[in-house]
Amino acid sequence: MIQEHYQKAIKFAGEKHSKQNVPGSEANYLLHLSNVAMEVLVAYQNKPNFDLVFAIQLALLHDTLEDTDTTFEVLTNEFGLAIAKGVQALTKDETLATKRERMQDSLRRINTLEKEVGLVKLADRITNLQQPPSTWKPDKIKAYAEETVLIAETLRGKNEYLHNRLLKKIETYKKYVK
Helix, strand or coil, X not given: CHHHHHXXXXXXXXXXXXXXXXXXXXXXXXXXXXXXHHHHHHHHHHCCCCCHHHHHHHHHHCCHHHHCXXXXXXXXXXXCHHHHHHHHHCCCCXXXXXXXXXXXXXXXXXXXXXXXHHHHHHHHHHHHXXXXXXXXXXXXXXXXXXXXXXXXXXXXXXXXXXXXXXXXXXXXXHHHCC
16 A cells, blocks of 8 residues: 555656756655655654554655645645645745745744654755755755754654754764864
C-alpha cells in the first residue's frame, strides 16, 4: 500500500519540480525530496509510532505549494485535505515581512497539525543542513544555522530520532558559521 502512495506522490512532485535543481547543484530536485522521504523511513524503522503513509506523502510533496504552480485545491483533489493542509503548513507565507516571521508562522501552523507534519519539517532541515552553497555569504550561513536551532526547539517532541539527528547536524554545521 505505501508503495502506491509513494509512487503517486513522487510522480506528481517530479512533474511539478521537473525544471528545478537542488540549490547549488546540478542534481534534479527529486534528490532532495527523496532524501527527506528517506529520513522519514529511517525514523519509522527506529520507532514506528507515526503514520508512515501520511508522512511519506508529505515528505515528497512538502515543497509543491512553495516552489511550483501547484494550488491547494489541486493538492486536495489529488491527495486529500490532510495532505494539502500539511503541505500548506510547511509552506512559508511570502506576504510576511521577514524570513524569521515566515518561519515562525510556518512552525506555529505546523504545531497545530499532526506530528507527521512536524517530523517532515525536521527531516527537511536535516537534508538541507549540508555544506552551504559557495554563493552563500557568512551572514546567510549564520542566519540559516540560527533558524535551524529555532526549528529544533519549536518541533521538539515531534520525533525523538529526527530531533536528535538534527541536533547532531547543527553541531556539524557550526564549522561553516564564521
